[in-house]
Amino acid sequence: MIKQLLTGLAISAGTLAAVSSAFADYPERNIEGIIQWGAGGATDNVARSLTPHVEEALGTSIVLTNRPGGTGVIGMSTVMQKPANGYTVLYGAENPQLYSIMGLADFDYSAMTPINVIGQGLVVIAAPADKEWKNFGDLLKYAHEHPGELRMGGTGAGGLPSTVLAMINSVDSLDVRNVTFGGDGPGITAMLGGHIDFMPLSLAAAQEHIASGRLKGLAVVTKESIEELPDTPPITEALPKMESYLPWGPFWAVAVRKDTPDDIVATLSDAYEKGVANEQFQQFLSENGAKSLNLQGEEAKQFLERWQSVTAWALEKAGSAKVSPEEVGIPKP
Incomplete structure (x- = not known):
């Protein structure tokens, strides 16, 4: 019995070491970037301008795919259904923060882990x-x-x-x-x-x-x-x-599945922080009337929550919300 237990522990330790090693080697292959809006739009332009600088920081390619439809629900759902291994990232806009009050979906960015809130546009x-x-x-x-x-x-x-x-x-x-x-x-x-x-x-x-x-x-x-x-x-x-x-405006963000390992989230966050800070991308934002945010971690979460609160309650006041923000737990600003 003791021998079997020790053998089991050795196997478990070996498995953990292998998993840890796999995380340490991330990324080992190309990453898929799902853009939740169509080609030629603001989110697509931001994603395609930013990605080369992130690829340089990661040392791998990010293959971009447009998955529009359902006000971005299709693209976000696609990423949420992929393995939580960091090989699929969402390039999204502000829309998920309104899904619940518009009756489009029962999730928003809180169902994912934000990697970077890139910037905010006019x-x-x-x-x-x-x-x-x-x-x-x-x-x-x-x-x-x-x-x-x-x-x-x-x-x-x-x-x-x-x-x-x-x-x-x-x-x-x-x-x-x-x-x-x-x-x-x-x-x-x-x-x-x-x-x-x-x-x-x-x-x-x-x-x-x-x-x-x-x-x-x-x-x-x-x-x-x-x-x-x-x-x-x-x-x-x-x-x-x-x-x-006012002031009010759309924003762009990158996110992954919520249960993606912390080591991978940290690697991606560091790469996107460097990518957004790149001088060429900063020039792109400036030329297109957008403000750089480059938020990660808790700062990104706080920004997403505040934007959701202000906008959702503005739509409620306008009579355009299908579901009251209060019903879905969105606090007043």
Whole structure:
């Protein structure tokens, strides 16, 4: 019996040593990066700009795959169903923090381990360059005179456009038809083709098209004008009451399954911290009107919780939440 016990302990010790060794060698192969939105959108642009710098820090390749759909639920679910071994990471945006109040899913970022909250962006309401409106006030007047006529690009319930629309409707009335796309990129393509009339977008996705003259900025969702789009007025010029929700903006984050080993989480966190801090990526954020955050660990968790609280209760006030934040345990800000 004693001999069997000692043999068992030796095997267990050997197994633990092998597992520990495997963790110590991480990563031994390519990592899959799941982007929860489509190609050409803000999350996709951020992921593809950041990843080469992270690959350099990790010493391996990160193979990026777009898995849009369900306001990002499909991409996040894909990562949550993969083994918790650090070989699948989620490149996500802010949307998961609203899944519960929009009735989309019963999970959010608290069901995962955040690796890095990369940065936070600005929002611009954009329209095709040939539209007659000079600013958002003009569009709002037209919408009042032609209710239900305008086509607004969206990304589904809980997406950035629907959230901005809900905030607007909490202080005014913007009666439009929603046309849903799998991300900013497809929405921009539809706008350029004349299939929709306007769309709230991350500045990171829209700025190049505005600079080229293909799109025009009607308003930035800020209190004041911004350096990146000096000719685009802040939304408070048309809707002064919007100021109560500002500053506000989308963000981008990287996360893994919640039960991923601590050693692997630490390795990934260190690599993404270095990647975000890279001078070239910092320049990318700056050129696209985004603020670098580069948060890990407890700081990342606190940021995610605060953003969720502020936004969820703003949507509740606007009457756009399908489920009360209180019912799903989201505290008031």
